[in-house]
Amino acid sequence: MHVIDERLVQWAARASRPQLRAGPTVEELGGFDAVVAAVDHLALGPFLHHLIQATATHLDAVGTEACKPLYDAVLNGLRANSNHAAIASATESLAVRPALARELGPSLTRVLLARLRQAQDAGDDLALALIGVEAADCLVQLTLAGVTQAARLLGAMDEATEDPAALPEAMATRLPRLLGILDAHHPGAGLREALERCLMLDHTCRDAAFELALGDLRQALEQDQYTPMAAQLRKTQDRLAELITIDPGRLDAQLYHAAIEAVLGMSAPDAPARVHTAAATLRDALHLYRAHRYRTRTPAWALPRQNDLIAWSELTVVLDGAAAHLAHDDPWYDDGHTILTALLRAYTAHHTVAVVRNTPTAAVVETLVAPVIEDAFLQHEHRQRFLEHALAHDEELRDGPAVQQLRAALLQRTKQVGNPTDQQADDPGKARRWQRLAHQLGDDFAVFADQTSEDVLDRLELGLRTHDDVLAAIADPKYGRLRARLLRQLENSRDWLPGIADEFSVLLETTLRYAYLCYDIGRKMGGPYTEYLRKRDKGGKKQKVDEALFHQHYREVLQFSALFGVINSEVIDRAGGRTDILVSFGAVHFNVECKIEEDDASETALRRYVAQAAEYQNTNPGFAILLALDKTVDAEGAVNLFDSIWIEPVQRFGESEPCLVVIIRIPGGRDNPNLLRPAPVS
Numbered sequence: 234m235h236v237i238d239e240r241l242v243q244w245a246a247r248a249s250r251p252q253l254r255a256g257p258t259v260e261e262l263g264g265f266d267a268v269v270a271a272v273d274h275l276a277l278g279p280f281l282h283h284l285i286q287a288t289a290t291h292l293d294a295v296g297t298e299a300c301k302p303l304y305d306a307v308l309n310g311l312r313a314n315s316n317h318a319a320i321a322s323a324t325e326s327l328a329v330r331p332a333l334a335r336e337l338g339p340s341l342t343r344v345l346l347a348r349l350r351q352a353q354d355a356g357d358d359l360a361l362a363l364i365g366v367e368a369a370d371c372l373v374q375l376t377l378a379g380v381t382q383a384a385r386l387l388g389a390m391d392e393a394t395e396d397p398a399a400l401p402e403a404m405a406t407r408l409p410r411l412l413g414i415l416d417a418h419h420p421g422a423g424l425r426e427a428l429e430r431c432l433m434l435d436h437t438c439r440d441a442a443f444e445l446a447l448g449d450l451r452q453a454l455e456q457d458q459y460t461p462m463a464a465q466l467r468k469t470q471d472r473l474a475e476l477i478t479i480d481p482g483r484l485d486a487q488l489y490h491a492a493i494e495a496v497l498g499m500s501a502p503d504a505p506a507r508v509h510t511a512a513a514t515l516r517d518a519l520h521l522y523r524a525h526r527y528r529t530r531t532p533a534w535a536l537p538r539q540n541d542l543i544a545w546s547e548l549t550v551v552l553d554g555a556a557a558h559l560a561h562d563d564p565w566y567d568d569g570h571t572i573l574t575a576l577l578r579a580y581t582a583h584h585t586v587a588v589v590r591n592t593p594t595a596a597v598v599e600t601l602v603a604p605v606i607e608d609a610f611l612q613h614e615h616r617q618r619f620l621e622h623a624l625a626h627d628e629e630l631r632d633g634p635a636v637q638q639l640r641a642a643l644l645q646r647t648k649q650v651g652n653p654t655d656q657q658a659d660d661p662g663k664a665r666r667w668q669r670l671a672h673q674l675g676d677d678f679a680v681f682a683d684q685t686s687e688d689v690l691d692r693l694e695l696g697l698r699t700h701d702d703v704l705a706a707i708a709d710p711k712y713g714r715l716r717a718r719l720l721r722q723l724e725n726s727r728d729w730l731p732g733i734a735d736e737f738s739v740l741l742e743t744t745l746r747y748a749y750l751c752y753d754i755g756r757k758m759g760g761p762y763t764e765y766l767r768k769r770d771k772g773g774k775k776q777k778v779d780e781a782l783f784h785q786h787y788r789e790v791l792q793f794s795a796l797f798g799v800i801n802s803e804v805i806d807r808a809g810g811r812t813d814i815l816v817s818f819g820a821v822h823f824n825v826e827c828k829i830e831e832d833d834a835s836e837t838a839l840r841r842y843v844a845q846a847a848e849y850q851n852t853n854p855g856f857a858i859l860l861a862l863d864k865t866v867d868a869e870g871a872v873n874l875f876d877s878i879w880i881e882p883v884q885r886f887g888e889s890e891p892c893l894v895v896i897i898r899i900p901g902g903r904d905n906p907n908l909l910r911p912a913p914v915s
Contacts (some may be wrong), residue, residue, distance in 0.1 A: 234778075237271040256286025256326070257301075258294075266908030269302050282322035284310060289326075297336055304337055310710050312344045313352040317360040317367070317837035320348075326373035328533065334380045334461065342381050345372050346389050352392055355401045362401035365406070369393075373411050375532050377418060387415060387422045394427040397434055406436050412443025414534045417451065432714065436712060439480045443711075446472040450489065454593040462600050463668055464501075466493050475710035484522040485542065491515035492545035495552050496597050499559070499605045500665040501698065502691035508556035512549045519546050544594045548582055555579035559609050570630070577635040580606045607642055608662035617643070641839050658751055666690075669697040669738050683764070716745065719895065722880045727890055728854040736818040737856045739795065741895060744825070744858055745878070747790045751899045765862065765901050782864050783827050784813050791816075824849040827856040829901070838879060839896055847883035847892035851883060855892035862901040871900030 234242075244261045245253065264267050268275070268287065269475065275284040288303040311327075315321055324345075327334055334341060345368040352365020375381045390412060397405050409431050416424040427446055431441035445468050453465035473490040476483055491514040498507035522542070531539065554575040579601050610616045621641065623630050630636050663682045664671040667690050671678045682690060697844035719741065723729055753767050765782045784802060791800050791814070801815045814825040826846045830839065838862050846857040859881075863871070873879075875897035882891035 235271070235452055236272055237267070237274055240267075240282075241283065244272055245257065256283055256290070260289045261288050262287055265299070269306075269450070271304070271902075272306035272309075275798055276306045277314050279316055279319045281307075281310040281316075281319045281829070282326040284332065285323055285326045285330065287407045289330040292333055292336060295535050300336070303325050307333075308337060308340055308344055311341070311368075312347070315360060315364075317363045321367045324367045328371050328378075329381045331375070331378050339377075342372065342648055344386060345369075346385060346625045349389055349393060352404050353400055355380045355404065359401070363734065366404050366411075369408070373414055377534055379413070382413075383419055383422075387424065390415060391423055391427050394430055397431050397437055402436050405431070405434065406440075409437050409440035409444050413447060416444065416448055416818070420451070439476060439483065440786065440900040442472060443486055446486070446489065450493075451593070454596045457596075457600065457602060459665055460671075462597070463497060464498060464584060464672070466597075466601075470497070481708055484518050484525065487518040488515055488522060488542050489545065490550050490755055491518060493547040494558075497602050497668075498603055499552060500557055500608075500668055502666065502694050503653045504556045504559045504605075504728075506552050508549075512553035515546055515549050522653075528895065541594070548594055548598070551575075551579045554661060555606065557599060559605070570623075570627065573620070573630060573636075576606055576609070577630075577633070580633040603642070604662070605665055607646060608665060610639075610643055611646060611662065663690075667673075667694045670694050673697060711875060712745070712749075715878065716742070719878070719880060723856065723893060726855060726893055728856065730854075732818075732822055733854045733856075734822060737823055737854070740816050740823055740825075741858070742786075743791060743796055744770055744860070744895075744897060746794075747787055747899050748874060748878065748899060750790065752871070766899075767903060783820060783829065783860070787825070787827060787860060788814060808863040821859070822850075822853045823856060827860045827862070829862045830865040834861060834865050834898060836896075837880065839898070843881045843883050843894040844885075846871055846894045847885070850892050857892060857894045859894050859896045861896060861898050863898050864902045866903055871903060 240262050241257065244257045248257075254757055255551075259268050262271075262283075268284075272284070274362045275281065285304070285307055288300060288307055292300050300908040307327075311320070314323070327341075348368035349365045349372075353366075355361035355365065369386075372381060372386045372698065376386050390408070393400065394408060394412065397408070399409075412424045412428050412431070415422070416428065425445065428441045428445050428448075428873070431437040431443075435843065449472060449494065451463060452461050453469060454460035456465060457814060470493045473486045473493070476486045477490060480486070491511045495508045495511035495515070498504055498511055501507050519542070526539075555578070558576060560573045563879055577597075581598075582602065583598040596609045610620060620636075624636060625639065656903070664678065667678075667682065670682075670690065671695055674681055720738065723737070724734075751763075751766055754763050763786060788800060789801050793795070796816060799817050801817065802813065803811060812824040813827045816823050816825065824846060826842065826849075828839075828842050832838075842859055846859050847855075850857050851868050863877075866872075877900075878897055881894045883894055884891040
């Protein structure tokens with residue numbers, strides 16, 4: 234045993250628990266000269282973290298100059314140690330000793346960044362890949378503490394995730410959390426794009442989706458008006474719902490989803506039931522979350538997140554107490570003091586709930602919650618009398634800042650709106666109470682709300698919300714991402730106009746569903762219409778494959794959709810040719826070309842068909858669809874659906890705007906999947 238190891242054993246045997254956490258001093262390891270003589274053994278072995286602890290203690294005792302030989306040893310260990318456990322404990326020790334990290338200076342940043350870059354090419358070397366992540370984690374903590382500059386780390390993290398699929402899985406799995414933390418503190422650094430790239434991989438998509446959802450939440454909390462904040466929160470909730478669908482055990486996503494549901498539910502017509510359900514869901518999830526986190530190590534950068542979850546959960550409990558008295562038919566006759574106290578606590582939660590007032594959650598209270606509670610008083614005259622009676626006779630409430638703030642706000646809004654029992658059509662309270670309805674009707678909502686009874690509005694709001702909730706519950710997150718990507722590209726066209734955009738979107742969605750059907754068709758499903766998708770039948774006979782059968786099946790799918798009345802096939806004399814499928818929305822027409830490719834179905838090869846599809850749109854909007862039946866799949870198997878759908882811009886001489894052709898590659902002539910083998914390793 235090395236002499237330094239013997240001293241460590243002796244020190245550990247007599248050290249108290251606080252001393253074990255602090256680590257040995259230079260004197261306890263035999264003195265400065267003995268440590269310098271053993272620096273290589275300490276730096277390159279399993280006890281690198283003890284070298285860091287001893288160096289930090291020595292720095293505090295004697296100053297910088299006397300520690301320089303130890304600095305070099307620490308940097309050498311971080312640079313050359315190949316033991317993952319040693320590097321993990323070393324970087325953890327360094328992250329909580331900012332004074333030492335500052336003394337190591339830019340050299341420390343260079344060493345850790347070098348380990349991060351080495352990990353990108355680690356291949357099957359698991360230790361090297363994990364060491365790179367430990368280096369990145371340490372740099373994140375030092376950057377957040379203001380010890381190191383952020384610019385180089387941000388650039389390195391963006392570079393590392395240019396192609397997440399090329400990274401070792403053990404490394405890539407831990408990067409989305411670090412990217413999310415950095416994006417929270419440096420929102421303009423482009424790390425959101427890095428997170429979106431991580432959505433493409435199974436082992437990174439869940440954490441990446443969660444971090445993107447938190448980014449959406451931060452954007453919501455930056456809004457200062459009800460409508461944009463509520464819209465952004467719904468977007469956040471939808472992303473969390475997608476994540477929960479693919480990862481039902483994701484407790485942190487469940488917590489945020491339930492908390493947002495509680496906040497948005499405050500303005501719903503069924504607020505008491507909706508908020509109570511959300512609070513119960515959050516309470517159960519928080520119990521499981523705390524049990525899961527019990528006695529586990531929490532990185533320093535994760536502590537604010539833990540506090541944020543506690544803030545949202547405490548706010549939800551407060552909202553649950555207030556929402557119980559927001560129903561239109563709640564008379565408030567019973568236990569008035571308790572009712573008013575619950576409402577006031579929610580109304581000023583950003584002042585009275587300690588854990589909320591120090592977090593961005595306070596913005597939600599001011600913008601979303603407080604106006605809803607004000608509405609509860611303005612909408613019913615007896616509730617205002619209830620408040621006035623409390624102010625006159627309840628000494629405990631009369632002098633409280635919360636009730637004074639509420640009274641002042643009600644007086645101000647009464648002056649702005651007029652008689653609170655006869656609200657005008659543009660009263661923002663109506664848009665809050667029936668937010669889904671307001672979103673659906675847009676500018677017409679004010680007139681509609683003024684001419685419709687509250688009972689009818691409530692039933693419409695509940696119907697709309699239930700429909701949306703069902704759709705969200707069954708949504709396929711990958712399909713949603715595919716559809717959003719295509720629509721973003723199409724929206725850039727000048728032809729994306731009212732009367733065109735929605736119509737082409739309907740055709741595109743129906744065609745995407747057709748592609749799903751083709752990819753999942755069984756060997757005995759679909760009958761003769763789907764012969765073209767298989768190579769041979771049960772008797773071993775070659776299947777009939779021609780364009781007519783291809784067209785016929787696609788047309789049959791359209792016939793059973795909402796487009797059944799606007800489909801025409803084999804339309805002649807269109808731009809000097811014949812279109813396969815023509816879908817007509819009044820004067821607006823879109824063509825769908827169906828081609829069979831037996832030699833080369835790559836993206837490059839399929840481009841030769843797009844000019845024909847574009848030609849048929851010369852007198853109509855610049856959007857078309859090309860369905861390409863890929864007959865080359867039997868040997869290598871079909872490329873997955875999401876890599877088989879893309880948009881090809883067709884720009885020709887003399888035209889200022891390209892025609893956008895959506896290409897959808899359909900696998901045809903497939904044989905037995907059991908015969909397929911992976912491609913050789915390149």
